[in-house]
Amino acid sequence: MIKKTYKFSTASVDYYFEGQLSQLGKIVDKTHTVIITDENIFKAHGNKLKNWNTIVLKAGEEFKIQPTVDTIVEQLIELGADRKSTLVGIGGGVITDLTGYVASVYMRGIKFGFVPTTVLALVDASIGGKNGIDVGVYKNMVGIIRQPSFLLHDLSLLSSLPQSEWENGFAEIIKHACIKDAVMFKELEAHTLADYQKKKSLMTALIKRNALIKTKVVQADEFESGDRKLLNYGHTLGHAIENMYELSHGQAISIGMTYACHISEQLTGFKQTEKVVNLLSKYGLPTYAEFDKKKAFDILQKDKKKVKTEMSYVLLNKIGQGVVKNIPLTQLKNIIESL
Amino acid sequence: MIKKTYKFSTASVDYYFEGQLSQLGKIVDKTHTVIITDENIFKAHGNKLKNWNTIVLKAGEEFKIQPTVDTIVEQLIELGADRKSTLVGIGGGVITDLTGYVASVYMRGIKFGFVPTTVLALVDASIGGKNGIDVGVYKNMVGIIRQPSFLLHDLSLLSSLPQSEWENGFAEIIKHACIKDAVMFKELEAHTLADYQKKKSLMTALIKRNALIKTKVVQADEFESGDRKLLNYGHTLGHAIENMYELSHGQAISIGMTYACHISEQLTGFKQTEKVVNLLSKYGLPTYAEFDKKKAFDILQKDKKKVKTEMSYVLLNKIGQGVVKNIPLTQLKNIIESL
Structure with missing residues (x-):
């Protein structure tokens, strides 16, 4: 795992290249972290997420919408997530977009990080802080620009990628x-x-x-x-x-x-x-x-x-x-x- | 109308003290502005809002929730609001909270200003950039901190205040x-x-x-x-x-x-x-x-x-x-x- 820090105008982001999902506990405190992922990832790699608070969403772009945000917020309240909690999105662009967006508005903004599991998320969606949801046919119509605290790359997760x-x-x-x-x-x-x-x-x-x-x-x-x-x-x-x-x-x-x-x-x-x-x-x-x-x-x-x-x-x-x-x-x- | 500018760590806000709602056109460009207000204000002062694009919401704290945000977003799309549009919330704390929140996430953030019409909004809700909505019994559980571009005080609007x-x-x-x-x-x-x-x-x-x-x-x-x-x-x-x-x-x-x-x-x-x-x-x-x-x-x-x-x-x-x-x-x- 190679750590490099990149500065943006509003925040610094730690990039962990050549890492492994199992090293997540070295980056965030397990008790104050909630993982957000989808059914596909959970099925393929859920064994690495034992004992983590995890919200598992249905997979697919069609769920990158407000009702999914509402569900996540309800579950965060249920899990007792507070201002010191960190959300970690493990998945493709839909998961990183949803996680970054919810983290930016839950309690007016808490920390978040990403473990991108698709090529698209690795090279694009996870980087740059654009997070948001679709409204009807309009892509990313609602959202926010806010940088994650960290990105963790684990290319072995691509093994399950169609x-x-x-x-x-x-x-x-x-x-x-x-x-x-x-x-x-x-x-x-x-x-x-x-x-x-x-x-x-x-x-x-x-x-x-x-x-x-x-x-x-x-x-x-x-x-x-x-x-x-x-x-x-x-x-x-x-x-x-x-x-x-x-x-x-x-x-x-x-x-x-x-x-x-x-x-x-x-x-x-x-x-x-x-x-x-x-x-x-x-x-x-x-x-x-x-x-x-x-x-x-x-x-x-x-x-x-x-x-x-x-x-x-x-x-x-x-x-x-x-x-x-x-x-x-x-x-x-x-x-x-x-x- | 007395203009004073106050600097916050993220933005400057123009305060227009002792102004009048009829002077709003001196602050924002009418064609690229959408006003958000409630039925009570519209009934009492709607005559001052002729020829402005206006979204009129039901009045009350019980509407400071996500479905209202969804409605506003749909209407903004309908009205063709874009990144150069400004939202102006005219009302009490519910209206200023909703307006500031929607403006902060619509197209990842557009400009907004407030004309507070209640004592509470004048001295508190309109100031400081905290905007958001309630989730169930939890007040302001979802939101953002982002400063308005301006505040316009018109105390004559208090005439209709219960x-x-x-x-x-x-x-x-x-x-x-x-x-x-x-x-x-x-x-x-x-x-x-x-x-x-x-x-x-x-x-x-x-x-x-x-x-x-x-x-x-x-x-x-x-x-x-x-x-x-x-x-x-x-x-x-x-x-x-x-x-x-x-x-x-x-x-x-x-x-x-x-x-x-x-x-x-x-x-x-x-x-x-x-x-x-x-x-x-x-x-x-x-x-x-x-x-x-x-x-x-x-x-x-x-x-x-x-x-x-x-x-x-x-x-x-x-x-x-x-x-x-x-x-x-x-x-x-x-x-x-x-x-």
């Missing part, structure tokens, strides 16, 4: 490559998903590299006034179609990235769409898709990234260099309809 | 006198509630004095690690019995202050219980009450102010000087049962 969840996670890894890291883009082109699944050292290095890409971006712009917006690459159209068609997050943003390449062609002169599409396909992700463009635009208009009459949209200048453009809604509507 | 709400507000004023301001305690002894209701200049000065007492305490300790706890005088037992017996907040904390005087006699040698009880009675507030001590203690144990096995309890050394004591729960149980 193939589709590996692909999901690689969508965010490819996103990082597109907006920030042309060298990693080449590395991904040179390997396959199976390589990363087989070779532990390769995967460990990839996870750490991606966790640090995201960490650096957030450190520089915690409240998303500038560079942090780049992390939304593929997410604007992606979020709009994700709940419309019950896509996985990775599938949705993969389609979102594909179309963002095409919008980039029109607005920044981007010329590498084919390379991006090929890499997404290579990692099992969908790229082009039939979708109801009118409905998608309607949902997209309610996106948090809309400000007054413009949408802040992430495009690519070239692979490894994302850029944020404010596109007037009227223009964006035409572009989307012409896709 | 007598019981005046008494409610004076409970918090007497609290301020007990913990921080012996001179004001004497002023209150020398006057009656009717004096303050009749004489505008007297009331204006009292409101300002109290707003500044609270502001100073919060400025010194925004996240309640020290002196801010004093503001909980009367609130520990008060909160426990408030929802048990459907008391108004002022009635509940008045009873809470009375018993806190008696606990002070035992633990700090406080000798002025009679003076406090007399002043509370003079302003129409209840003092001694029959209540289920066992049940009250059970609820009180879940209070946010409990940390591990101790309760942080506010006592008085003398009038004008509050003090925080950590009382072991076992001892507190005995004291409460002996009251």
Whole structure:
């Protein structure tokens, strides 16, 4: 277990790389900790959670909603959780989002930490303090930005991860490559998903590299006034179609990235769409898709990234260099309809 | 309208003293503002809110709950509120708490301001950034500390305030006198509630004095690690019995202050219980009450102010000087049962 501390503008976060879930007791005091996890994780790894106060939720994005928050709050009261308690979310992005959000509002805010158990949570959802829930078809409409106290990485937990969840996670890894890291883009082109699944050292290095890409971006712009917006690459159209068609997050943003390449062609002169599409396909992700463009635009208009009459949209200048453009809604509507 | 800016550790807040609701358009941009108010206020002062986007809620503490938050979020989405929108809560403590809480989590946080319309909201609820909702019998169990951008005082709005709400507000004023301001305690002894209701200049000065007492305490300790706890005088037992017996907040904390005087006699040698009880009675507030001590203690144990096995309890050394004591729960149980 290697401990490194990263400072954000509001708090410091301890990252424990190459650790094990069984070492959790070294980080938090068992008697004043409540673990939040889901049925899948509890089934696969529950033996490591004996004698911990644990709240087990149903698994799935469809439970990242207010009624689940209400249930957790009730259980925390029941368990006698107080201002000195720590919540630990063990799971994927749904669990980390819910745990961070509940911890931020329970008794006006208590401590929390994460043990991410999916590739997506390891490289993205657990990092940066954005926590929240969906409201109807609108993703992450309610939430808060607040940093966890710690992150504990235990890659052995990936043993129970279904193939589709590996692909999901690689969508965010490819996103990082597109907006920030042309060298990693080449590395991904040179390997396959199976390589990363087989070779532990390769995967460990990839996870750490991606966790640090995201960490650096957030450190520089915690409240998303500038560079942090780049992390939304593929997410604007992606979020709009994700709940419309019950896509996985990775599938949705993969389609979102594909179309963002095409919008980039029109607005920044981007010329590498084919390379991006090929890499997404290579990692099992969908790229082009039939979708109801009118409905998608309607949902997209309610996106948090809309400000007054413009949408802040992430495009690519070239692979490894994302850029944020404010596109007037009227223009964006035409572009989307012409896709 | 007199503008003064007060700095807190996380933000600055503009206070507009001696203003008018009709001047709201000078503070916020009408097109990007949503007003949140209740039916009583809308009935009495709705004519001043023409052409403003307005969400009108049912009035009452029983609606300071999550389902109301859900409704507001849905309406904000419907109204197209985005990250540049401002929410303005016009009402008493329930409205300011709900508005501040929703604004803190909608799209991960947008701006908000308050126009307090009750004595209690003017001197207490609108100040200091504590916003939140009740969960079952537990008061303010879920919430956040985040400062409003502005406060606008318009004392003419008190014209529609029922007598019981005046008494409610004076409970918090007497609290301020007990913990921080012996001179004001004497002023209150020398006057009656009717004096303050009749004489505008007297009331204006009292409101300002109290707003500044609270502001100073919060400025010194925004996240309640020290002196801010004093503001909980009367609130520990008060909160426990408030929802048990459907008391108004002022009635509940008045009873809470009375018993806190008696606990002070035992633990700090406080000798002025009679003076406090007399002043509370003079302003129409209840003092001694029959209540289920066992049940009250059970609820009180879940209070946010409990940390591990101790309760942080506010006592008085003398009038004008509050003090925080950590009382072991076992001892507190005995004291409460002996009251």
